Every structure is written in structure tokens, then in C-alpha cells.
Amino acid sequence: MSVQQKLFFTPGPAGLFPTVQSHYEQAFREQIGSISHRSATFRKIYQHADEQLRILFQLPKETGVLFTGSATEVWERIIMNTVEHESFHLVNGSFSKKFFEFSQQLHKYAHSFQKPFGEGFDAKEVEVPAYAELICCTTNETSSGVQMRAQEIHKVKKANKDKLLVVDMVSSAPYTDLDFSLIDSAFFSVQKAFGMPAGLGVWFANEAMVEKSKRIQQHEGIVGTYHSLSSLWDNYQKFETPETPNVLSIYVLGKIAEDFNKIGVSTIRKETDRKAKALYDFAQKSDQFEIFVENESHRSATVIVLNCKENSSKVIQELESKTGMVVCAGYGKLKESQIRIANFPNVDFAQVQELIENLKKLF
Amino acid sequence: MSVQQKLFFTPGPAGLFPTVQSHYEQAFREQIGSISHRSATFRKIYQHADEQLRILFQLPKETGVLFTGSATEVWERIIMNTVEHESFHLVNGSFSKKFFEFSQQLHKYAHSFQKPFGEGFDAKEVEVPAYAELICCTTNETSSGVQMRAQEIHKVKKANKDKLLVVDMVSSAPYTDLDFSLIDSAFFSVQKAFGMPAGLGVWFANEAMVEKSKRIQQHEGIVGTYHSLSSLWDNYQKFETPETPNVLSIYVLGKIAEDFNKIGVSTIRKETDRKAKALYDFAQKSDQFEIFVENESHRSATVIVLNCKENSSKVIQELESKTGMVVCAGYGKLKESQIRIANFPNVDFAQVQELIENLKKLF
Helix, strand or coil, X not given: CCCCCCEECCCCCCCCCCCHHHHHHHHHHCCHHHCCCCCHHHHHHHXXXXXXXXXXXXXXXXXXXXXXXXXXXXXXXXXXXXXXXXXXXXXXXXXXXXHHHHHHHCCCEEEEEECCCCCCCCHHHCCCCCCCCEEEEECEECCCCEECCHHHHHHHHHCCCCCEEEEECCCCCCCCCCCCXXXXXXXXXXXXXXXXXXXXXXXXXXXXXXXXXXXXXXXXXXXXXCCCHHHHHHHHCCCCCCCCCCHHHHHHHHHHHHHHHHHCHHHHHHHHHHXXXXXXXXXXXXXXXXXXXXXXXXXXXXXXXXXXXXXXXXXXHHHHHHHCEECEECCHHHCCCEEEEECCCCCCHHHHHHHHHHHHHCC | CCCCCCEECCCCCCCCCCCHHHHHHHHHHCCHHHCCCCCHHHHHHHXXXXXXXXXXXXXXXXXXXXXXXXXXXXXXXXXXXXXXXXXXXXXXXXXXXXXXXXXXXXXXXXXXXXXXXXXXXXXXXXXXXXXXXXXXXXXXXXXXXXXXXXXXXXXHHHCCCCCEEEEECCCCCCCCCCCCCCCCEEEEECCCCCCCCCCCEEEEEEHHHHHHHHHHHHCCCCCCXXXXXXXXXXXXXXXXXXXXXXXXXXXXXXXXXXXXXXXXXXXXXXXXXXXXXXXXHHHHHCCCEEECCCCHHHXXXXXXXXXXXXXXXXXXXXXXHHHCEECEECCHHHCCCEEEEECCCCCXXXXXXXXXXXXXHCC
């Protein structure tokens, strides 16, 4: 493998946030890899991550911070724990579609409202089926670069207060400014905007979610074992986890959330908008690239998807070999005709400008 | 936290194997944390881990190497995927008991043969219920220091060839010399004898296991979603995983398995026996400690459990503060009256001798 360091603009696993490696080194110095997950040292690590995430996401006290192996796992756990019969899914790309399919695989009656690839949702067009217990939204579709704005998600919940609402914020946390006093649950994985190596899912869930899981159990439903919501929640009360978790990753997550808080989440959001604008402005003027998502209010700020005139594999290879910058191919069928550019905190405005100049020079 | 490095004799998370940190550093240099889990680079990492584990455990070609978030997760996945109605559990401690309880929580009819804490199993006393589809053995009980010998497990399988047999080898892999042409599945987690930070479960499963899972699906049973056996297996055919996995940990696992193969598994097993003998010999002669597991053939070689005359918390604290060596308290109710000493490859014979001398000097 090349010794020259690459700069990743990939939507996950993404480029590492600049402080990540030093946090890992510190963890090794402190022998975090060998501490007991039933020790006071571990409980302090969990508590620190909890505190920093609560600040970053403005979590109310009713909402807990739980850990799983991945965000994919959270899809499964949410359906098992909070859907007795019927779920409802806003499908605006391939990942929200998988979330919907998980519900079917778990033998629930899964409703969906599906948009063509590249189109998104506004609250006013959303009609939730009467018996749906859970509404599943994806605020940022990593596959298509479509976003559903926080304010639209909030409107859906306000119009359906009797139902639980969960938000897949995998590739937009902490950019999306969700109101956690309103929505019931959200989740992400650390290898996206937090710029960490993969292997940890972060799941915010409120007491209403836990109550629902307990009710399903009382009705003789199966909610899983060690990662049922009540098992995760009961352990969380003492800052523990049911199993031996990815301790190193929880430690580093707390440190990164702390780094983000030092920068300030509003600064991160403003910088994300500024970098996104630069990328979309570039594409608008380019004769080689074209913005994929037509409706401006549905365009993602964190995953920018562009149609390419050239074959996109060629674009990606040339960019990487000439500049060391790595962007991602389109998703699924659009692999050869699109590129996806992640706009996460690991890259700053100057680096985005450099990427734009490099893309211009390719042709 | 103290800057002075401690030496961990804890049964998990355990002390890190001496090469672990340098493998992590190499992973950071190669930017493994940012590579796509759908790339050729990742597939090579998975393939390397697969190859090295196949050598280390002498896996036949019918057996696959699958990855989960933890060994605890494997308990759940095994029950969901290979038990339609009835499972049977040999319970020789607290962890095998949890495995048994997982089956109940998943609404299976779970049979068990339970031994008093500190006692183990021989094949001749095991009678498997007629309709049990799966036999669950725990070759090494981390809670009680009881082992079930490989040859006894093999005999149980030979007497029940129509049933699937899985082995929890969490705290004894790669010490336990299982015959994988005979048994159907086994699993462990990397924070035990492999001396790695936690966050990865390793699951060996053969085609009979996968077939069973598919049959349950055909019968309209629920086998989970992304981590169903067929989903894991299908992805494994191309050295991929269903979700973004703990890539860094899979990379390091391949390197550690390679390190183990360079030492040679038979050397590791002999050294483990030699260190275990030293520890048990010491306890036998001591007037402060006493071997907990009376039956010699049921005594674990990898987790040595000793009754203490003194309060064990005091023993642990004094040992750590005076020498920097860390042993573990007893499990559950025996927390205050026992110590548990992990005998993993992270510590060599000289270090075990030093531990013994230090324990002698405490009184």
C-alpha cells in the first residue's frame, strides 16, 4: 500500500477526523483495551461520551444514549423492540429501503411511501397509515444525496403524536438539528461525520421507546435478548452495557464529541453549509458535472451526489492518482455515472476548494 | 490515570498481546479506518484473517469464518438461526446459563443439564433430549474456571450425529483443540486469549448450520435480518460483511492469528499447560489459596479460579498497588472470596512465575 496519505471525501467509512489517531494512542497509553467493562473506569468513559453527546445533540433527560455494533443493527433492534404489528417508512433511497425491508424480514406489516431515486419528502405530502406504530425517516440518504429537513420531520411527528418516530441520521449527525424533545429516537454510526473507524452504532432512544418494548414483551412478543431496549436501558442507568462493548471506540467517541463541542455544533453546521454551497456552485457551473437532486430543499449538505459526463470510475481513479483525493462512486446502478462527495468535519473549507480545483483540472 | 503500565492477568478484556498496538499503528499508517468495506482492499483483509484462522484452528472447507459485534451476539444469532423449537444446553457456569436463557427469551423450548458451580461435564453423563435440534457446550467457563475437554465434546457429537453442536470457546480459543470436521460451529471474542481490544465476535459455522437457518426461513420462522446466517454466509463468499464491520479489528485479528501461527498453536497450547501447572501447583501448596475446581480433568487451563483465605478484593488491590499486576475477582456471589487468573498468550512463563512470587510475598 502507498505510504503517501490520501484525503478521503468518501461517505463512510470516511476520512478520519484529524484528532482520532491521537485519541487512540492515548487510549493505548491508558491501557483502555484491557480495562473491565464492569469497572468504574469504564463507567466514567461511558458517562463522558454520554455527557458530550447530550451537549452536542441537546438531548433531554428522557433520552438515553445506547451503544450497538452498527447502525444497521439499530434498524433491526428498533423494529423488534417498538413494532408489534405495523411500521411506516419514508423511503427516499437505498438505505431507507433496507430499513423498510428489515421490517418485512421480521414479519411486521411494513407500509412505505417510496420516492423515485433522487427525490425527497416534505411533511405535507406524508400521510401515515392509521395503525402504524412507528414512523421511520431517513434524514440523509447516503445512496442518493437526498435529505429530509429537520423541520419537515418535526412536522410529521407533530401531526402524529400518538406514534413513535425514529430518524436514521447515519450520514448527517451532528449536522441535522433535530428537536429531541419531539422525536423519539435517532441513530448513527461513528464512521461517517464523526470520522472514526467503524464498529460502533450510537442509538438515542427515549422512555416512550423503552415502554413500548416492555409492552411488546408483556404481550409475549420477542424483542431479542442482550440488546433488547430494556436490557440496554437498564445497563445504561449505571453506565454499563449488556455485553463487552467496543470500549476503545466509546472512549474515542467521547473525545471526538468533546472536540466537536469545543468547535461548537453551530460552527460545524455553518461550515458544512459553506462547503456544500461551494461544491453545488461548482457543479452548477461545470460542464462535466451536474447536480443529481433537482429540488434544492431536498439536497443533502453532507453527501453531495453529482452526475458525471465522463465515466465516474475514470474520474475517481484519475483524481486519486493525480491528487491523492478520494471521492466515492454512485450507489448501485448509478455506480458508473455518478460520484458522491462526503462533506464531513474531517475536511475543511480550503480542502474542499482544493478538491474543486482538482476536479476542474481533470478535463 | 497512572502512567505506569500494568500487567493484566484478567479474563477479558484481557491484557493486550504484545504486538497488538503496533498492528493498530500500522493500520493507521495504511488508512485502514477509511477504506470502503466494499473494496478489494477490505476483501484482502477479510481473506487474510480467514486464511490465518483456518490454519490456526484447522478449519475444513465446509466451515466459514463470520464476524459479529461480540460473542454475546453469536449466542443470540445461533439460537435464532438454528433452533426452530428445542435447544439443549450443558450449563457449567454463569455464561453457559446466559446462553440457555437467551434461548428461553427467544421463546424456544430450552432444555438444560446444569451442574453446581465449580463442577463440569464428561460425555458419558450427557443425555440429549430426543427433539433437541442444537446442543450448546461451553468449553471454558470464564465464571467458574471449569472446562469441558475437547475429547468429551467430540464424544457428545459422535453420539448425536443428527443434531447440530456448537461450542462457546470464548475464553479458551485457540487453546482448545476442537475437531471442526466433527463439530458444527464455535465462536469466541477477540478480547480474551487473542489479547485485542473488544468489539468483534468471531463465529465459525459450517454449511449444515446455514442449511438449517434456510429451512427455518422456509418454514416462515424469523432468523433476523443482516446477521442471519445466510446473509453473513452469502457476503462471506466474496469476503464481505452485510454491514460496515469493525474493519480495524478484523485487520488486527488477521495479524494476531498470523503471529500465533508463527509461534505455532502447539507451542501456545504447551506453554498454556506449563503456565497453568505452575499456577495450580502454587495454589496446591499455598495456605492462602485453594484450587476451586476439585475434579482435575475439569480444571480450566486458561482461567484459573482460586478460593482466597483473605478477602479477595484486598488481595487484588494489594497485588496491583505493590506490583502493577492485575488479577480478577470471582464471579457473581464469589466476588469477595475468589480470584480469577487468566492464562492467555499475552503473558509468558516468566511473568506467571513472577505473579506467583508476588502472590507469595503478599502475606
